[in-house]
Amino acid sequence: MTKIIKIFDTTLRDGEQSPGCSMNLEEKLQVAAQLETMGVDIIEAGFAIASPGDFEAVSEVARQCRRATVASLARAAAADIERAWEAVQHAAAPRIHTFIATSPLHMRVKLNKTPEEVLEAIDRTAGSRATCARTSSGRPRTRPAATPISWRVRSRPRSPPARARSTCPTRSVMRPPKPMARCSAT
Numbered sequence: 001m002t003k004i005i006k007i008f009d010t011t012l013r014d015g016e017q018s019p020g021c022s023m024n025l026e027e028k029l030q031v032a033a034q035l036e037t038m039g040v041d042i043i044e045a046g047f048a049i050a051s052p053g054d055f056e057a058v059s060e061v062a063r064q065c066r067r068a069t070v071a072s073l074a075r076a077a078a079a080d081i082e083r084a085w086e087a088v089q090h091a092a093a094p095r096i097h098t099f100i101a102t103s104p105l106h107m108r109v110k111l112n113k114t115p116e117e118v119l120e121a122i123d124r125t126a127g128s129r130a131t132c133a134r135t136s137s138g139r140p141r142t143r144p145a146a147t148p149i150s151w152r153v154r155s156r157p158r159s160p161p162a163r164a165r166s167t168c169p170t171r172s173v174m175r176p177p178k179p180m181a182r183c184s185a186t
Helices: 025-037 052-064 078-088 104-111 115-124 126-131 148-155 177-183
Strands: 042-046 069-075 094-099 135-140 164-168
Touching (some): 042 078, 069 078, 104 115
16 A cells, blocks of 8 residues: 655644734735645645634635645534535635544543543544545544543544544644654655
């Protein structure tokens, strides 16, 4: 089996979470154009349900980009998935990227859900795959020993299956040597 590596860029969404780094619509369109020129495969344009401004940015990036797949982030919730689709449906290659937290702390405090309820929420995201042919699902990376649910999430059969799965390296921003070592040729 041949493995394909695709570049999934989150600059337009995640990049704005850095203090002092925000972009207006015109700047986001310029960055998206540059990412597409550089050959980035997938551009996560934003979190469409977060605000009217994010929705507009995702929609406009989706209309502008013709070669790259354009994604909107969405929580594992029907309203998020519907809003994401509204924003990316005009893209040449639309994508919905769903996510849900799987750490014990986030499940208990942030989501107020049990591991079984989180797994049920993941199963319900199958609706996004019926809406949009290109989908991906992700979860923030946590310490594997502390999250037995992580293995259940990874091995869980999906119907229909997500086209891609990702683990978001939220801690790697501060300590890149480990992830980079995995990418280095030896």
